[in-house]
Each structure stands twice: as C-alpha cells, then as structure tokens.
Amino acid sequence: MFRKAIFLLLVFILIPGISHAEIKTYIHTVKQSFGGSQSPDDARVGAIAKAKREVLEKAGTYLESLTIVRESVVEKDEIIALAASVLKAEIISQKNFSIEDTFGIVVKAKVDVDTSVLEERIRKLLQDRSLLEKYKENQKHEKKLPARIKDLEKEN
Numbered sequence: 001m002f003r004k005a006i007f008l009l010l011v012f013i014l015i016p017g018i019s020h021a022e023i024k025t026y027i028h029t030v031k032q033s034f035g036g037s038q039s040p041d042d043a044r045v046g047a048i049a050k051a052k053r054e055v056l057e058k059a060g061t062y063l064e065s066l067t068i069v070r071e072s073v074v075e076k077d078e079i080i081a082l083a084a085s086v087l088k089a090e091i092i093s094q095k096n097f098s099i100e101d102t103f104g105i106v107v108k109a110k111v112d113v114d115t116s117v118l119e120e121r122i123r124k125l126l127q128d129r130s131l132l133e134k135y136k137e138n139q140k141h142e143k144k145l146p147a148r149i150k151d152l153e154k155e156n
Contacts, residue, residue, distance in 0.1 A: 024113045026055045027092065033104035037153055040105060044094065047107040052087045055111040059085055080132070086114040 030051045034043035068076040093108040124131070 022115065024059060024115065026058060026111045026113065027108065028055050028111055029106060029108045030054070031097070031104060031106050033102050035102065040096075043105050044091070044107060047105060048089050048091070048109060051107065051109040052089055052111060055113060056085055056087065059113040060115055086117055088112040 028051045030047045032043045032047035032050060034040065034046075066076065066078045066080070067074060088111070090110045091107055092110050095106045097104050097106055126132070
C-alpha cells in the first residue's frame with residue numbers, strides 16, 4: 001500500500017512537468033513580398049523567420065507591465081514581453097504571387113515549438129535586469145539594420 005501511495009505521488013508530481021515541457025506543432029501560412037535586389041530565396045528566408053516569430057508569439061509570451069506614477073504624472077511606463085523556445089521549421093508548400101507591381105511568395109510552414117526552455121530563460125532575464133537592458137539595446141540595433149541596408153543599397 002505504501003509503495004502504491006509513493007508511486008501515485010511521484011506520478012502526480014511528474015505529470016505536470018512533463019505536460020508543461022511539450023513540443024507543440026503549428027501549421028502557419030505567411031505572405032512575403034520581395035522587390036529591389038531581393039531574390040526569391042531572400043523572401044523565403046524572411047517568410048520562415050516571420051512564421052517562426054508569429055508562431056513563437058502564439059506558443060506563449062510572458063508579459064509584465066511597470067508603471068511609475070509620482071504626483072499624478074507618469075514617470076515610466078514599460079511593458080515587457082518575452083518569448084523563448086526552441087523552434088524547428090519546415091516548408092510544407094510555397095506559391096508565388098503577383099499583385100500589380102509586387103511579387104512575392106506564400107509559404108506554408110510546419111513549425112515545432114519546444115517550450116521547455118521558456119521558464120528558465122525568462123527567469124534568468126528577470127533576475128538579471130542588466131541582461132534585459134542589453135537585450136533591449138540589441139533589439140533597437142536590429143530594428144535599425146534593415147533601414148541601414150536599404151541606404152547602402154541605394155548608394156551602390
């Protein structure tokens with residue numbers, strides 16, 4: 001009887017952990033246009049990146065809001081959204097499209113999401129706020145890069 005009780009206790013403890021760290025599969029369709037000096041391969045890479053990002057947002061996002069108000073004036077209003085997982089993407093189908101002057105591809109992708117790393121990475125980011133600040137700086141820098149690339153392409 002005691003062994004059965006221990007076994008059932010272990011099962012109830014381990015099952016939530018197993019179900020939480022599961023691999024989910026999503027089928028996601030993305031429309032990606034391309035132009036200028038972009039090739040269809042560049043558009044395909046962009047479409048896969050977009051599909052991964054959108055699926056990652058669907059799979060789970062940690063949200064935190066911080067608002068500091070002093071003397072009825074908002075001093076700081078910050079929303080933190082974090083998402084972390086291991087992703088594997090596979091193209092199921094790809095179709096070309098054209099609308100007036102725009103060409104592009106429609107990519108249907110199968111994306112596997114392993115959410116087991118989500119809690120650990122978020123915990124690390126939240127424990128070390130300086131790491132979170134560095135992450136924000138990197139994101140700002142990454143947002144500036146496409147505009148910089150376009151400027152360099154115009155110069156050439």
